[in-house]
Amino acid sequence: MRDFSTDHRWLSINTATLRGEGSLDRIVAACARHGIGAIAPWRDQVAGIGLERTARLVREHDLALSGYCRGGMFPAMDAAGRRTALDDNRRAVDEAKALSAACLVLVVGSLPGALAGAPLSKDLFAARSDVHDGIAATLEYARSVAMPLAIEPLHPMYAADRACVNTMEQALDLCDAIDPTGSGDLGVAVDVYHVWWDPKLEAQIARAGRARLLAFHVCDWLVPTRDLLEDRGMMGDGVIEIARIRGWVEAAGFSGWSEVEIFSREHWWKRPADEVLRTCIERHRSVV
Amino acid sequence: MRDFSTDHRWLSINTATLRGEGSLDRIVAACARHGIGAIAPWRDQVAGIGLERTARLVREHDLALSGYCRGGMFPAMDAAGRRTALDDNRRAVDEAKALSAACLVLVVGSLPGALAGAPLSKDLFAARSDVHDGIAATLEYARSVAMPLAIEPLHPMYAADRACVNTMEQALDLCDAIDPTGSGDLGVAVDVYHVWWDPKLEAQIARAGRARLLAFHVCDWLVPTRDLLEDRGMMGDGVIEIARIRGWVEAAGFSGWSEVEIFSREHWWKRPADEVLRTCIERHRSVV
Numbered sequence: 059m060r061d062f063s064t065d066h067r068w069l070s071i072n073t074a075t076l077r078g079e080g081s082l083d084r085i086v087a088a089c090a091r092h093g094i095g096a097i098a099p100w101r102d103q104v105a106g107i108g109l110e111r112t113a114r115l116v117r118e119h120d121l122a123l124s125g126y127c128r129g130g131m132f133p134a135m136d137a138a139g140r141r142t143a144l145d146d147n148r149r150a151v152d153e154a155k156a157l158s159a160a161c162l163v164l165v166v167g168s169l170p171g172a173l174a175g176a177p178l179s180k181d182l183f184a185a186r187s188d189v190h191d192g193i194a195a196t197l198e199y200a201r202s203v204a205m206p207l208a209i210e211p212l213h214p215m216y217a218a219d220r221a222c223v224n225t226m227e228q229a230l231d232l233c234d235a236i237d238p239t240g241s242g243d244l245g246v247a248v249d250v251y252h253v254w255w256d257p258k259l260e261a262q263i264a265r266a267g268r269a270r271l272l273a274f275h276v277c278d279w280l281v282p283t284r285d286l287l288e289d290r291g292m293m294g295d296g297v298i299e300i301a302r303i304r305g306w307v308e309a310a311g312f313s314g315w316s317e318v319e320i321f322s323r324e325h326w327w328k329r330p331a332d333e334v335l336r337t338c339i340e341r342h343r344s345v346v
Numbered sequence: 347m348r349d350f351s352t353d354h355r356w357l358s359i360n361t362a363t364l365r366g367e368g369s370l371d372r373i374v375a376a377c378a379r380h381g382i383g384a385i386a387p388w389r390d391q392v393a394g395i396g397l398e399r400t401a402r403l404v405r406e407h408d409l410a411l412s413g414y415c416r417g418g419m420f421p422a423m424d425a426a427g428r429r430t431a432l433d434d435n436r437r438a439v440d441e442a443k444a445l446s447a448a449c450l451v452l453v454v455g456s457l458p459g460a461l462a463g464a465p466l467s468k469d470l471f472a473a474r475s476d477v478h479d480g481i482a483a484t485l486e487y488a489r490s491v492a493m494p495l496a497i498e499p500l501h502p503m504y505a506a507d508r509a510c511v512n513t514m515e516q517a518l519d520l521c522d523a524i525d526p527t528g529s530g531d532l533g534v535a536v537d538v539y540h541v542w543w544d545p546k547l548e549a550q551i552a553r554a555g556r557a558r559l560l561a562f563h564v565c566d567w568l569v570p571t572r573d574l575l576e577d578r579g580m581m582g583d584g585v586i587e588i589a590r591i592r593g594w595v596e597a598a599g600f601s602g603w604s605e606v607e608i609f610s611r612e613h614w615w616k617r618p619a620d621e622v623l624r625t626c627i628e629r630h631r632s633v634v
Contacts, residue, residue: 169585172569180585186545215503217543218569218585228545255505257474257516281460281506286571297457297468297506 059308069342070096070124072319078327082107086115088331096122096315124315125273126154131167132192133185147196151205161208161272163247172219185222194236208272210247226262242269249275254298260306268311277320288323294345347596357630358384358412360607366615370395374403376619384410384603412603413561414442419455420480421473435484439493449496449560451535460507473510482524496560498535514550530557537563542586556599565608576611582633
């Protein structure tokens with residue numbers, strides 16, 4: 059297991075962690091001030107300053123992209139909706155490629171309409187079927203431009219509105235169904251927040267192996283958790299045994315970035331970016 | 347699959363659903379007014395009016411108990427804590443027996459201190475070990491008085507503070523480890539709120555079979571869900587395909603009560619008991 063205690067060369071900052079800072083150029087500048095070597099930006103933040111400007115900033119600061127957030131959201135009520143989703147995923151692949159991201163992260167979606175608060179269906183089976191087909195179609199294109207796709211299993215509390223893929227086992231079953239060769243073109247993003255509770259986590263990480271482990275995200279599960287979406291904790295402030303899980307991931311062959319992704323409306327998004335980054339670096343070294 | 351549309355003979359009311367009504371005698375009176383045949387009371391509500399008075403009320407109104415809530419909370423930081431938990435579970439078994447409950451429901455517990463908001467440990471593995479041992483010890487006593495124990499896998503969002511058993515598969519693995527004969531003394535309580543998202547649900551219900559399926563709880567998953575604990579919905583108001591899951595449970599041999607358990611601080615707990623019960627009965631007939 060790599061020693062993170064003496065530097066932060068393997069630290070990546072998911073730019074959602076710094077939403078309080080405003081636009082992506084300000085976020086990148088803050089990361090540069092702290093010697094951050096990698097980021098994972100969100101599409102809306104990239105759109106905010108433009109793809110070309112983002113690419114220029116990334117080059118100027120010699121930043122790697124541990125991932126690009128995000129593709130997915132495949133399920134829809136009809137063929138037109140599914141086609142719209144596929145077109146959008148194709149654009150996401152192109153953007154990820156333009157920024158030389160390590161992978162495009164897929165939050166696969168679930169019941170159509172649910173994310174907007176008005177589910178149009180209760181059929182998880184239909185949603186899973188759309189997800190399978192959407193990933194398969196997107197993979198075909200992503201392969202042609204050599205952009206790996208990382209399915210992110212989300213915590214089951216997001217099963218209605220964000221992702222109907224909720225365990226590592228389920229995500230890996232999907233990978234095996236769509237990409238049986240295990241080429242490295244399709245894999246998973248392991249976010250400790252989503253999977254820490256799973257009694258099969260260690261075994262499924264081992265099953266994933268190096269070819270399927272495309273990203274590793276960290277934050278912490280706070281006790282109590284006051285909001286289903288935006289009350290994630292800084293590493294060390296919650297109950298997840300992050301280093302234990304990183305040990306499993308590295309034992310399986312992963313040697314990439316440790317990406318900090320914290321949604322925290324009431325705390326970290328209200329703190330200055332420099333304080334957030336100082337804390338991320340300190341915790342990366344001490345508890346990740 | 348039984349036809350629930352013409353009456354509510356298989357409807358049970360978990361008394362937490364009527365917390366807004368006050369004491370257990372008022373709750374029982376409300377259930378009696380609506381021809382409810384079964385309840386599942388909570389220990390604190392029973393303690394509020396006394397076990398003997400509860401037993402008398404249950405007899406007077408000819409009520410069955412679909413379950414008794416609840417035993418469990420086994421993990422502790424030391425042997426004294428674990429012994430205290432076992433003693434408390436023995437009392438819960440005795441109370442369940444005094445009330446002729448169909449089973450004692452076990453919410454198994456997780457990280458010590460977490461339920462009070464101050465976790466003393468992050469070790470899920472230790473918690474799971476305490477849970478295994480606690481159930482095994484409690485089963486020995488429960489068997490001697492013929493009180494079945496029903497492990498309730500809770501939604502993974504409760505993995506830190508309420509239960510480190512979070513899927514049907516995990517609960518059934520525990521059952522098989524502790525009670526390999528499948529005697530019916532140890533099984534599971536299937537609450538659709540906790541398990542609806544699970545891609546392996548249908549297969550694990552089939553695996554459980556008649557001997558392990560000791561209770562069936564219903565409510566609904568609201569979109570959006572505004573609180574992790576107390577924002578459960580009335581059947582039909584959310585996205586769970588309840589009838590589909592009941593079909594699986596009955597196909598596996600379950601033929602007991604359908605127990606309504608709704609924690610709803612901002613809505614149902616503020617409505618009059620008669621309105622809540624009228625709605626439960628209507629939804630039991632139309633969507634369960």
